[in-house]
Amino acid sequence: MKYLLETYGCQMNKAESAALEALFRERSWLPGTLEDADLVLINTCTVRATAENRAWGRIAFFAAEKKKRNFSLAVLGCMAEQYHQEIRKRAPAVDYVLGTFQKQAIGLVLDQIENGSDFDLREESPAYVFSSTHHEPGAFRAFVPIMHGCDNFCSYCIVPYVRGREVSRDPEAILAELDALAVAGVREVTLLGQNVNSYRWRGPQGLLDFPALLRLIASRLGSGGRAKEAGIGWIRFLTSHPKDLSDDLIAVLASEPIYCRHIHLCLQSGSDRVLARMNRKYTKEYFLGLVDKLRKAVPGLSLSTDILVGFPGESEEDLEDTLEVMRKVGFSYSFMYHFNPREGTPAMKMDEKVPEKTKKARLAKVIALQKETTESLMNVRIGAVDEILVESLSKRSKKEILGRTARDEMVVLPGGVGQIGRFIRVRLVSRSGNTFKAEAVND
Ligand code: SF4
Structure with a gap:
Protein backbone atom coordinates (compact mmCIF):
# COMPACT_ATOMS: atom_id res chain seq x y z
CA MET A 1 0.00 0.00 0.00
CA LYS A 2 1.22 3.52 -0.75
CA TYR A 3 0.40 6.96 0.63
CA LEU A 4 0.97 10.54 -0.45
CA LEU A 5 0.99 13.14 2.35
CA GLU A 6 1.03 16.91 1.81
CA THR A 7 1.52 19.19 4.82
CA TYR A 8 0.74 22.88 5.19
CA GLY A 9 1.21 25.28 8.09
CA CYS A 10 3.04 25.32 11.38
CA GLN A 11 5.72 23.13 12.99
CA MET A 12 2.99 21.38 14.97
CA ASN A 13 1.43 20.21 11.72
CA LYS A 14 4.83 19.11 10.45
CA ALA A 15 5.47 17.17 13.67
CA GLU A 16 2.09 15.51 13.41
CA SER A 17 2.75 14.61 9.78
CA ALA A 18 6.10 13.09 10.80
CA ALA A 19 4.23 10.98 13.37
CA LEU A 20 1.75 9.92 10.68
CA GLU A 21 4.61 8.91 8.40
CA ALA A 22 5.99 6.76 11.21
CA LEU A 23 2.59 5.10 11.54
CA PHE A 24 2.65 4.36 7.80
CA ARG A 25 6.13 2.85 8.13
CA GLU A 26 5.01 0.68 11.06
CA ARG A 27 2.19 -0.64 8.90
CA SER A 28 4.55 -1.21 5.95
CA TRP A 29 2.99 1.46 3.77
CA LEU A 30 5.41 3.10 1.33
CA PRO A 31 5.54 6.72 0.17
CA GLY A 32 3.81 6.94 -3.19
CA THR A 33 3.08 9.41 -5.93
CA LEU A 34 0.02 10.89 -7.56
CA GLU A 35 0.11 7.94 -9.98
CA ASP A 36 0.21 5.08 -7.48
CA ALA A 37 -0.87 6.23 -3.96
CA ASP A 38 -3.76 4.27 -2.40
CA LEU A 39 -4.39 7.09 0.05
CA VAL A 40 -3.74 10.82 -0.40
CA LEU A 41 -3.75 12.94 2.78
CA ILE A 42 -3.73 16.73 3.00
CA ASN A 43 -2.74 18.02 6.46
CA THR A 44 -4.19 21.53 6.46
CA CYS A 45 -3.77 24.83 8.28
CA THR A 46 -6.18 27.73 8.72
CA VAL A 47 -3.97 30.23 10.49
CA ARG A 48 -3.27 32.26 7.36
CA ALA A 49 -5.53 32.82 4.40
CA THR A 50 -2.77 31.85 1.96
CA ALA A 51 -2.31 28.39 3.56
CA GLU A 52 -6.06 27.91 3.55
CA ASN A 53 -6.49 28.90 -0.11
CA ARG A 54 -3.65 26.63 -1.08
CA ALA A 55 -5.29 23.70 0.71
CA TRP A 56 -8.67 24.37 -0.98
CA GLY A 57 -6.79 24.33 -4.30
CA ARG A 58 -5.13 21.00 -3.45
CA ILE A 59 -8.43 19.46 -2.30
CA ALA A 60 -10.02 20.46 -5.65
CA PHE A 61 -6.98 19.14 -7.54
CA PHE A 62 -7.01 15.69 -5.88
CA ALA A 63 -10.82 15.50 -6.11
CA ALA A 64 -10.46 15.99 -9.90
CA GLU A 65 -7.68 13.35 -10.04
CA LYS A 66 -10.03 10.85 -8.39
CA LYS A 67 -12.14 10.93 -11.56
CA LYS A 68 -9.15 9.49 -13.47
CA ARG A 69 -8.01 6.87 -10.93
CA ASN A 70 -9.42 5.23 -7.80
CA PHE A 71 -7.76 6.19 -4.50
CA SER A 72 -8.91 7.41 -1.07
CA LEU A 73 -8.66 11.10 -0.17
CA ALA A 74 -8.38 12.38 3.40
CA VAL A 75 -8.32 15.96 4.69
CA LEU A 76 -6.76 16.41 8.15
CA GLY A 77 -5.82 19.25 10.47
CA CYS A 78 -7.26 22.65 11.32
CA MET A 79 -9.33 23.12 8.15
CA ALA A 80 -10.90 19.72 8.66
CA GLU A 81 -11.81 20.83 12.19
CA GLN A 82 -13.21 24.19 11.19
CA TYR A 83 -14.81 23.46 7.81
CA HIS A 84 -15.89 19.86 8.25
CA GLN A 85 -19.32 20.38 6.69
CA GLU A 86 -18.10 22.76 4.00
CA ILE A 87 -15.43 20.31 2.82
CA ARG A 88 -18.09 17.61 2.59
CA LYS A 89 -20.29 20.00 0.58
CA ARG A 90 -17.64 21.56 -1.68
CA ALA A 91 -15.67 18.38 -2.29
CA PRO A 92 -17.87 15.27 -1.95
CA ALA A 93 -15.00 13.24 -3.45
CA VAL A 94 -13.14 13.60 -0.10
CA ASP A 95 -13.53 10.27 1.71
CA TYR A 96 -12.33 11.22 5.20
CA VAL A 97 -12.41 14.56 7.03
CA LEU A 98 -10.48 14.22 10.28
CA GLY A 99 -10.23 17.25 12.55
CA THR A 100 -7.41 17.95 14.95
CA PHE A 101 -9.14 15.94 17.68
CA GLN A 102 -9.62 12.91 15.46
CA LYS A 103 -6.12 12.21 14.19
CA GLN A 104 -6.05 9.01 16.25
CA ALA A 105 -8.75 7.77 13.91
CA ILE A 106 -6.21 7.54 11.11
CA GLY A 107 -5.42 3.97 12.25
CA LEU A 108 -9.07 3.12 11.66
CA VAL A 109 -8.92 4.75 8.23
CA LEU A 110 -5.93 2.55 7.36
CA ASP A 111 -7.78 -0.55 8.66
CA GLN A 112 -10.66 0.33 6.42
CA ILE A 113 -8.50 0.81 3.33
CA GLU A 114 -6.39 -2.30 4.03
CA ASN A 115 -9.25 -4.69 4.93
CA GLY A 116 -12.44 -2.99 3.90
CA SER A 117 -13.54 -2.87 7.60
CA ASP A 118 -16.20 -0.37 8.57
CA PHE A 119 -16.40 2.25 11.29
CA ASP A 120 -18.19 5.46 12.07
CA LEU A 121 -15.91 8.38 12.81
CA ARG A 122 -18.65 10.16 14.71
CA GLU A 123 -18.16 7.55 17.42
CA GLU A 124 -14.55 8.63 17.92
CA SER A 125 -13.72 10.09 21.32
CA PRO A 126 -13.01 13.81 21.08
CA ALA A 127 -10.21 13.47 23.65
CA TYR A 128 -6.97 14.46 22.03
CA VAL A 129 -4.32 11.79 21.99
CA PHE A 130 -0.80 13.01 21.52
CA SER A 131 0.88 11.42 18.62
CA ARG A 261 20.42 31.06 23.07
CA HIS A 262 17.53 31.90 20.80
CA ILE A 263 13.89 32.60 21.58
CA HIS A 264 11.08 33.27 19.18
CA LEU A 265 9.07 35.82 21.16
CA CYS A 266 5.99 37.02 19.31
CA LEU A 267 5.55 40.79 19.56
CA GLN A 268 2.75 41.24 16.96
CA SER A 269 2.46 44.99 17.65
CA GLY A 270 4.34 47.62 19.65
CA SER A 271 1.25 49.73 20.31
CA ASP A 272 -0.58 49.29 23.63
CA ARG A 273 -3.87 50.24 21.97
CA VAL A 274 -3.47 47.61 19.24
CA LEU A 275 -2.14 44.99 21.68
CA ALA A 276 -5.28 45.48 23.82
CA ARG A 277 -7.53 45.06 20.75
CA MET A 278 -5.54 41.95 19.84
CA ASN A 279 -6.11 40.64 23.41
CA ARG A 280 -2.39 39.99 23.79
CA LYS A 281 -2.42 40.85 27.53
CA TYR A 282 0.91 42.73 27.64
CA THR A 283 2.10 46.24 26.89
CA LYS A 284 5.03 47.72 25.01
CA GLU A 285 6.72 48.57 28.33
CA TYR A 286 6.28 45.02 29.63
CA PHE A 287 7.70 43.55 26.39
CA LEU A 288 10.76 45.82 26.44
CA GLY A 289 11.31 45.09 30.16
CA LEU A 290 11.11 41.35 29.46
CA VAL A 291 13.69 41.62 26.67
CA ASP A 292 15.93 43.56 29.03
CA LYS A 293 15.72 40.87 31.71
CA LEU A 294 16.35 38.13 29.16
CA ARG A 295 19.38 39.87 27.68
CA LYS A 296 20.91 40.57 31.11
CA ALA A 297 20.42 36.97 32.26
CA VAL A 298 21.39 35.21 29.02
CA PRO A 299 24.29 36.98 27.30
CA GLY A 300 24.40 36.51 23.54
CA LEU A 301 20.70 35.64 23.35
CA SER A 302 19.13 36.26 19.95
CA LEU A 303 15.45 37.04 19.56
CA SER A 304 13.14 36.63 16.60
CA THR A 305 9.48 37.54 16.38
CA ASP A 306 6.17 37.74 14.54
CA ILE A 307 4.85 41.15 13.48
CA LEU A 308 1.25 41.69 12.38
CA VAL A 309 0.54 45.07 10.78
CA GLY A 310 -2.70 46.65 9.59
CA PHE A 311 -4.81 45.33 12.48
CA PRO A 312 -8.24 47.04 12.61
CA GLY A 313 -7.86 50.48 14.13
CA GLU A 314 -4.06 50.62 13.68
CA SER A 315 -2.93 54.20 13.01
CA GLU A 316 0.38 55.50 11.65
CA GLU A 317 1.30 56.31 15.27
CA ASP A 318 0.64 52.71 16.29
CA LEU A 319 2.88 51.51 13.48
CA GLU A 320 5.60 53.89 14.74
CA ASP A 321 5.36 52.16 18.15
CA THR A 322 5.94 48.81 16.45
CA LEU A 323 8.93 50.14 14.52
CA GLU A 324 10.30 51.66 17.74
CA VAL A 325 10.13 48.32 19.60
CA MET A 326 11.76 46.60 16.61
CA ARG A 327 14.59 49.16 16.67
CA LYS A 328 15.08 48.87 20.43
CA VAL A 329 15.05 45.06 20.54
CA GLY A 330 16.95 44.31 17.31
CA PHE A 331 15.24 41.06 16.30
CA SER A 332 17.54 38.84 14.28
CA TYR A 333 14.64 37.97 11.98
CA SER A 334 10.87 38.35 11.93
CA PHE A 335 7.90 36.68 10.33
CA MET A 336 5.96 39.70 9.08
CA TYR A 337 2.35 39.70 7.90
CA HIS A 338 -0.44 42.09 7.25
CA PHE A 339 -3.81 41.47 8.84
CA ASN A 340 -6.18 39.15 6.99
CA PRO A 341 -9.40 38.49 8.90
CA ARG A 342 -10.05 34.85 9.78
CA GLU A 343 -13.64 33.67 9.72
CA GLY A 344 -14.84 32.87 13.25
CA THR A 345 -12.48 35.23 15.13
CA PRO A 346 -13.52 38.42 17.00
CA ALA A 347 -11.22 40.53 14.81
CA MET A 348 -13.33 39.58 11.79
CA LYS A 349 -16.13 41.75 13.15
CA MET A 350 -13.98 44.69 14.26
CA ASP A 351 -14.56 48.04 12.61
CA GLU A 352 -11.94 50.61 11.47
CA LYS A 353 -10.49 48.17 8.93
CA VAL A 354 -7.20 49.39 7.47
CA PRO A 355 -7.31 49.69 3.64
CA GLU A 356 -5.36 47.03 1.72
CA LYS A 357 -3.03 49.60 0.17
CA THR A 358 -2.13 51.04 3.59
CA LYS A 359 -1.57 47.55 5.03
CA LYS A 360 0.83 46.73 2.22
CA ALA A 361 2.70 50.03 2.61
CA ARG A 362 3.07 49.47 6.37
CA LEU A 363 4.26 45.92 5.83
CA ALA A 364 6.89 47.21 3.40
CA LYS A 365 8.18 49.61 6.09
CA VAL A 366 8.42 46.83 8.66
CA ILE A 367 10.20 44.53 6.18
CA ALA A 368 12.69 47.28 5.24
CA LEU A 369 13.55 47.93 8.90
CA GLN A 370 13.96 44.22 9.60
CA LYS A 371 16.27 43.81 6.61
CA GLU A 372 18.43 46.68 7.83
CA THR A 373 18.52 45.28 11.39
CA THR A 374 19.34 41.73 10.26
CA GLU A 375 22.20 43.00 8.12
CA SER A 376 23.71 45.17 10.81
CA LEU A 377 23.42 42.46 13.49
CA MET A 378 25.08 40.00 11.11
CA ASN A 379 27.87 42.44 10.30
CA VAL A 380 28.68 42.76 14.01
CA ARG A 381 29.05 38.97 14.21
CA ILE A 382 31.72 38.77 11.49
CA GLY A 383 34.91 37.46 13.13
CA ALA A 384 33.08 35.70 15.98
CA VAL A 385 33.87 32.07 16.82
CA ASP A 386 30.83 29.93 17.57
CA GLU A 387 29.58 26.39 17.52
CA ILE A 388 27.29 24.99 14.81
CA LEU A 389 25.39 21.77 14.35
CA VAL A 390 26.06 20.60 10.78
CA GLU A 391 22.74 19.77 9.13
CA SER A 392 23.39 18.92 5.50
CA LEU A 393 25.52 19.46 2.45
CA SER A 394 24.94 22.89 0.97
CA LYS A 395 22.52 22.95 -1.97
CA ARG A 396 25.06 24.84 -4.06
CA SER A 397 28.08 22.57 -3.65
CA LYS A 398 28.80 19.07 -2.38
CA LYS A 399 32.07 20.44 -1.00
CA GLU A 400 30.24 22.74 1.40
CA ILE A 401 28.25 22.01 4.53
CA LEU A 402 25.33 23.90 6.02
CA GLY A 403 24.78 24.33 9.75
CA ARG A 404 23.11 26.51 12.32
CA THR A 405 24.33 28.20 15.49
CA ALA A 406 22.47 28.04 18.81
CA ARG A 407 21.36 31.60 17.95
CA ASP A 408 19.59 30.20 14.86
CA GLU A 409 22.02 31.68 12.32
CA MET A 410 22.61 29.79 9.08
CA VAL A 411 26.27 29.08 8.33
CA VAL A 412 27.98 27.59 5.28
CA LEU A 413 31.61 26.42 5.12
CA PRO A 414 33.87 23.97 3.29
CA GLY A 415 33.31 20.42 4.49
CA GLY A 416 32.00 16.98 3.65
CA VAL A 417 29.23 14.53 4.30
CA GLY A 418 31.07 12.93 7.26
CA GLN A 419 30.52 16.07 9.35
CA ILE A 420 26.72 15.99 9.11
CA GLY A 421 25.18 15.61 12.56
CA ARG A 422 28.28 16.88 14.36
CA PHE A 423 28.88 19.96 16.45
CA ILE A 424 31.89 21.89 15.17
CA ARG A 425 33.47 25.25 15.99
CA VAL A 426 33.67 27.84 13.24
CA ARG A 427 34.76 31.42 12.66
CA LEU A 428 32.22 33.58 10.83
CA VAL A 429 34.21 35.27 8.07
CA SER A 430 31.67 36.99 5.81
CA ARG A 431 28.00 37.28 4.97
CA SER A 432 26.10 36.26 1.87
CA GLY A 433 22.47 37.34 2.16
CA ASN A 434 21.14 35.88 5.40
CA THR A 435 23.79 33.15 5.58
CA PHE A 436 27.26 33.43 7.10
CA LYS A 437 30.29 32.05 5.33
CA ALA A 438 32.65 30.47 7.83
CA GLU A 439 35.84 28.49 8.33
CA ALA A 440 36.42 25.60 10.73
CA VAL A 441 38.38 26.36 13.90
CA ASN A 442 40.42 23.68 15.66
CA ASP A 443 40.69 24.17 19.40
S1 SF4 B 1 -1.25 32.70 21.79
FE1 SF4 B 1 -2.71 33.87 20.54
S2 SF4 B 1 -1.76 33.80 18.47
FE2 SF4 B 1 -0.81 32.16 19.66
S3 SF4 B 1 -2.04 30.33 19.26
FE3 SF4 B 1 -2.88 31.24 21.14
S4 SF4 B 1 -4.54 32.58 20.43
FE4 SF4 B 1 -3.27 32.11 18.62
Missing part, protein backbone atom coordinates in the same frame (compact mmCIF):
# COMPACT_ATOMS: atom_id res chain seq x y z
CA SER A 132 4.30 10.37 19.74
CA THR A 133 7.19 12.03 18.02
CA HIS A 134 9.09 10.29 15.31
CA HIS A 135 11.67 11.66 13.04
CA GLU A 136 12.95 10.87 9.61
CA PRO A 137 15.45 8.00 9.86
CA GLY A 138 18.94 9.49 9.81
CA ALA A 139 17.76 13.04 10.63
CA PHE A 140 19.60 14.97 13.32
CA ARG A 141 16.76 17.23 14.33
CA ALA A 142 13.40 16.22 15.74
CA PHE A 143 10.28 17.98 17.00
CA VAL A 144 8.63 16.81 20.20
CA PRO A 145 5.10 18.06 20.98
CA ILE A 146 4.79 18.83 24.70
CA MET A 147 1.45 20.63 24.78
CA HIS A 148 -1.41 21.24 22.48
CA GLY A 149 -4.09 23.89 22.04
CA CYS A 150 -4.29 27.42 23.38
CA ASP A 151 -6.36 29.28 25.99
CA ASN A 152 -5.29 32.77 25.01
CA PHE A 153 -7.88 33.78 22.43
CA CYS A 154 -5.89 36.50 20.68
CA SER A 155 -8.66 38.25 18.78
CA TYR A 156 -7.20 37.54 15.31
CA CYS A 157 -6.35 33.88 15.87
CA ILE A 158 -8.34 30.77 15.04
CA VAL A 159 -6.09 28.32 16.92
CA PRO A 160 -8.11 28.11 20.20
CA TYR A 161 -11.22 27.28 18.17
CA VAL A 162 -9.66 24.66 15.92
CA ARG A 163 -7.03 23.20 18.24
CA GLY A 164 -9.03 23.47 21.44
CA ARG A 165 -7.97 24.22 25.02
CA GLU A 166 -4.46 23.65 26.34
CA VAL A 167 -3.58 20.05 27.09
CA SER A 168 -0.12 19.15 28.36
CA ARG A 169 1.66 15.92 27.86
CA ASP A 170 2.89 13.50 30.53
CA PRO A 171 6.53 14.42 31.34
CA GLU A 172 7.46 10.72 31.58
CA ALA A 173 6.34 10.23 27.95
CA ILE A 174 8.38 13.28 26.90
CA LEU A 175 11.51 12.00 28.69
CA ALA A 176 11.10 8.50 27.24
CA GLU A 177 10.81 10.00 23.79
CA LEU A 178 13.94 12.10 24.25
CA ASP A 179 15.84 8.97 25.32
CA ALA A 180 14.65 7.16 22.19
CA LEU A 181 15.58 10.09 19.96
CA ALA A 182 19.07 10.25 21.50
CA VAL A 183 19.55 6.55 20.77
CA ALA A 184 18.34 7.14 17.19
CA GLY A 185 21.14 9.71 16.68
CA VAL A 186 19.20 12.95 17.11
CA ARG A 187 21.40 15.88 18.20
CA GLU A 188 18.88 18.72 18.39
CA VAL A 189 15.28 18.70 19.59
CA THR A 190 12.61 21.39 19.41
CA LEU A 191 9.89 21.18 22.07
CA LEU A 192 6.64 22.22 20.45
CA GLY A 193 3.37 23.72 21.53
CA GLN A 194 1.10 26.61 20.56
CA ASN A 195 2.17 28.25 23.81
CA VAL A 196 4.90 26.15 25.42
CA ASN A 197 5.27 28.52 28.37
CA SER A 198 1.81 27.40 29.57
CA TYR A 199 2.90 23.77 29.92
CA ARG A 200 1.40 22.37 33.18
CA TRP A 201 1.25 18.78 34.35
CA ARG A 202 -0.31 17.72 37.64
CA GLY A 203 1.21 14.42 38.80
CA PRO A 204 1.71 12.60 42.10
CA GLN A 205 4.59 14.99 42.94
CA GLY A 206 2.42 18.05 42.42
CA LEU A 207 2.37 20.64 39.68
CA LEU A 208 5.10 20.63 37.03
CA ASP A 209 5.26 23.85 35.01
CA PHE A 210 7.37 24.65 31.94
CA PRO A 211 10.55 25.77 33.80
CA ALA A 212 10.30 22.65 35.98
CA LEU A 213 9.93 20.48 32.87
CA LEU A 214 13.01 22.14 31.35
CA ARG A 215 14.99 21.46 34.56
CA LEU A 216 13.85 17.83 34.49
CA ILE A 217 14.93 17.45 30.86
CA ALA A 218 18.28 19.15 31.50
CA SER A 219 19.03 16.88 34.45
CA ARG A 220 18.15 13.82 32.35
CA LEU A 221 20.27 14.84 29.37
CA GLY A 222 23.10 16.51 31.32
CA SER A 223 24.74 19.48 29.71
CA GLY A 224 24.31 17.80 26.37
CA GLY A 225 26.21 15.65 23.95
CA ARG A 226 27.87 18.50 22.10
CA ALA A 227 31.38 17.49 23.03
CA LYS A 228 30.67 13.85 22.29
CA GLU A 229 29.98 11.89 19.13
CA ALA A 230 26.36 11.24 20.06
CA GLY A 231 23.54 12.50 22.25
CA ILE A 232 21.15 15.44 22.23
CA GLY A 233 23.26 18.58 22.51
CA TRP A 234 20.76 21.35 21.92
CA ILE A 235 17.15 21.95 22.80
CA ARG A 236 14.92 24.71 21.45
CA PHE A 237 11.27 25.43 22.13
CA LEU A 238 8.46 27.04 20.19
CA THR A 239 6.33 29.17 20.59
CA SER A 240 6.69 31.53 23.57
CA HIS A 241 3.98 33.97 24.60
CA PRO A 242 5.59 37.04 26.24
CA LYS A 243 3.01 37.19 29.02
CA ASP A 244 3.90 33.66 30.19
CA LEU A 245 7.68 33.92 30.02
CA SER A 246 8.42 33.89 33.75
CA ASP A 247 11.50 34.88 35.77
CA ASP A 248 11.85 31.22 36.66
CA LEU A 249 12.06 30.30 32.97
CA ILE A 250 14.71 33.00 32.45
CA ALA A 251 16.68 31.49 35.37
CA VAL A 252 16.57 28.05 33.71
CA LEU A 253 17.79 29.49 30.38
CA ALA A 254 20.63 31.26 32.19
CA SER A 255 21.76 28.15 34.04
CA GLU A 256 21.23 25.24 31.62
CA PRO A 257 23.52 25.37 28.57
CA ILE A 258 21.56 22.68 26.72
CA TYR A 259 18.90 25.32 25.90
CA CYS A 260 19.77 27.33 22.80
